[in-house]
Amino acid sequence: xxxxxxxxxxxxxxxxxxxxxxxxxxxxxxxxxxxxxxxxxxxxxxxxxxxxxxxxxxxxxxxxxxxxxxxxxxxxxxxxxxxxxxxxxxxxxxxxxxxxxxxxxxxxxxxxxxxxxxxxxxxxxxxxxxxxxxxxxxxxxxxxxxxxxxxxxxxxxxxxxxxxxxxxxxxxxxxxxxxxxxxxxxxxxxxxxxxxxxxxxxxxxxxxxxxxxxxxxxxxxxxxxxxxxxxxxxxxxxxxxxxxxxxxxxxxxx
Amino acid sequence: xxxxxxxxxxxxxxxxxxxxxxxxxxxxxxxxxxxxxxxxxxxxxxxxxxxxxxxxxxxxxxxxxxxxxxxxxxxxxxxxxxxxxxxxxxxxxxxxxxxxxxxxxxxxxxxxxxxxxxxxxxxxxxxxxxxxxxxxxxxxxxxxxxxxxxxxxxxxxxxxxxxxxxxxxxxxxxxxxxxxxxxxxxxxxxxxxxxxxxxxxxxxxxxxxxxxxxxxxxxxxxxxxxxxxxxxxxxxxxxxxxxxxxxxxxxxxxxxxxxxxxxxxxxxxxxxxxxxxxxxxxxxxxxxxxxx
Numbered sequence: 001x002x003x004x005x006x007x008x009x010x011x012x013x014x015x016x017x018x019x020x021x022x023x024x025x026x027x028x029x030x031x032x033x034x035x036x037x038x039x040x041x042x043x044x045x046x047x048x049x050x051x052x053x054x055x056x057x058x059x060x061x062x063x064x065x066x067x068x069x070x071x072x073x074x075x076x077x078x079x080x081x082x083x084x085x086x087x088x089x090x091x092x093x094x095x096x097x098x099x100x101x102x103x104x105x106x107x108x109x110x111x112x113x114x115x116x117x118x119x120x121x122x123x124x125x126x127x128x129x130x131x132x133x134x135x136x137x138x139x140x141x142x143x144x145x146x147x148x149x150x151x152x153x154x155x156x157x158x159x160x161x162x163x164x165x166x167x168x169x170x171x172x173x174x175x176x177x178x179x180x181x182x183x184x185x186x187x188x189x190x191x192x193x194x195x196x197x198x199x200x201x202x203x204x205x206x207x208x209x210x211x212x213x214x215x216x217x218x219x220x221x222x223x224x225x226x227x228x229x230x231x232x233x234x235x236x237x238x239x240x241x242x243x244x245x246x247x248x249x250x251x252x253x254x
Numbered sequence: 255x256x257x258x259x260x261x262x263x264x265x266x267x268x269x270x271x272x273x274x275x276x277x278x279x280x281x282x283x284x285x286x287x288x289x290x291x292x293x294x295x296x297x298x299x300x301x302x303x304x305x306x307x308x309x310x311x312x313x314x315x316x317x318x319x320x321x322x323x324x325x326x327x328x329x330x331x332x333x334x335x336x337x338x339x340x341x342x343x344x345x346x347x348x349x350x351x352x353x354x355x356x357x358x359x360x361x362x363x364x365x366x367x368x369x370x371x372x373x374x375x376x377x378x379x380x381x382x383x384x385x386x387x388x389x390x391x392x393x394x395x396x397x398x399x400x401x402x403x404x405x406x407x408x409x410x411x412x413x414x415x416x417x418x419x420x421x422x423x424x425x426x427x428x429x430x431x432x433x434x435x436x437x438x439x440x441x442x443x444x445x446x447x448x449x450x451x452x453x454x455x456x457x458x459x460x461x462x463x464x465x466x467x468x469x470x471x472x473x474x475x476x477x478x479x480x481x482x483x484x485x486x487x488x489x490x491x492x493x494x495x496x497x498x499x500x501x502x503x504x505x506x507x508x509x510x511x512x513x514x515x516x517x518x519x520x521x522x523x524x525x526x527x528x529x530x531x532x533x534x535x536x537x538x539x540x541x542x543x544x545x546x
Contacts, residue, residue: 074273110291130280213375
């Protein structure tokens with residue numbers, strides 16, 4: 001699994017002429033600092049004004065925005081679905097879950113239309129909101145709430161907790177692992193978005209790292225190799241260091 | 255649903271409102287628009303549109319290029335699901351047997367899950383480029399591999415690019431599934447049967463069935479939607495449109511061709527396909543909860 005990435009990494013530490021004359025390299029060269037510094041700080045793009053560092057910043061804003069917004073709205077929506085008795089509960093449940101059928105790829109043209117009507121082209125809001133319209137997290141939180149014993153609510157009610165108090169003092173602390181797992185999941189999802197930023201952003205100020213892949217951002221081959229390696233770092237590190245919470249949240253949250 | 259619940263006139267709406275508003279604006283509105291697009295034809299100069307019934311659908315479904323994309327998508331889904339599931343399972347069984355250094359082994363396999371399809375595509379691009387590509391020259395020496403011209407070679411290229419990342423996702427889920435199997439069952443089976451191969455097929459594998467089903471669905475959705483970034487950074491449909499998936503084609507027709515009617519009709523056809531998959535998935539996940 002790791003071999004292709006290693007070759008790209010090793011090749012990214014050579015000088016461009018080595019790659020051009022001898023092909024890809026299996027062992028590291030001596031140009032590591034120079035190449036990576038070049039990639040992060042050289043101004044590129046059509047206007048020659050944005051750096052890769054700026055793209056990273058945009059990607060983080062987008063990914064954290066999507067993850068936070070989705071978790072907050074999903075936690076709340078799942079709470080309504082599981083813990084309230086009212087006549088619209090069932091239609092509401094379906095209205096939310098039917099959305100699992102329609103990923104962004106299927107509604108991309110009209111979504112673009114709506115976002116541009118709302119004047120959100122080239123804004124962070126426009127990057128974040130349409131991708132937060134997702135019921136996957138709601139689904140997981142619902143499953144999690146359903147696995148909490150009924151006795152908890154009974155006991156809380158005996159103690160005089162109302163719906164707000166129960167949500168804040170009981171459910172939120174219990175959901176921590178699940179929230180962490182969902183945050184990792186949504187962060188990776190948001191960071192890795194490709195199509196939506198391409199369509200949404202006409203200004204280089206809002207380019208993200210992943211869409212920068214396609215648009216030729218770096219001039220020479222070694223710099224593109226370094227860019228590839230850098231672009232996969234944030235989600236990969238998050239998964240490696242937080243895998244325990246991720247796996248716990250998704251599989252053993254009971 | 256819960257036996258004990260809250261009764262309230264107002265609070266429940268407050269809690270559901272944020273998600274509902276986002277979904278209404280960014281999901282239901284676009285869906286309505288998709289249907290409008292699919293059943294109307296827009297004047298080429300943008301002066302109004304007229305109702306066209308199923309014209310867009312017949313146009314799409316009788317287009318040979320669309321049928322090629324449909325056929326490719328089906329093959330693509332099948333190959334990716336089959337190979338990445340079986341390799342993922344194999345690695346998970348191995349990881350589960352490793353006693354020392356389990357977490358190192360796990361970490362080594364888990365991270366490709368987090369890499370974006372587009373990044374995988376660009377990486378694969380270098381390995382299959384004519385000038386620098388190691389895999390290109392390797393295959394080229396074997397049988398004259400050339401994905402720029404040969405359809406089957408182009409298939410191989412996108413299959414490898416798209417499966418690579420998915421193996422690790424399957425690995426995580428299979429490993430979790432294996433660790434959920436009770437130790438006592440495995441111990442009992444060791445007493446009954448010596449051959450570890452037979453033990454796997456008669457005891458472990460049937461116990462993994464829920465995981466397997468779930469993963470098949472996950473892989474189908476991956477191959478269907480998420481591979482757009484891979485196609486767009488590898489072959490872009492080369493040699494001549496044979497490696498376009500349905501999602502990729504809808505995107506190209508809509509955004510590059512600006513044919514809203516056709517793109518809308520394609521979206522609705524895909525929604526129907528996803529509907530079938532999701533109904534299956536939903537019933538299965540609901541069933542799994544009872545199972546556990």
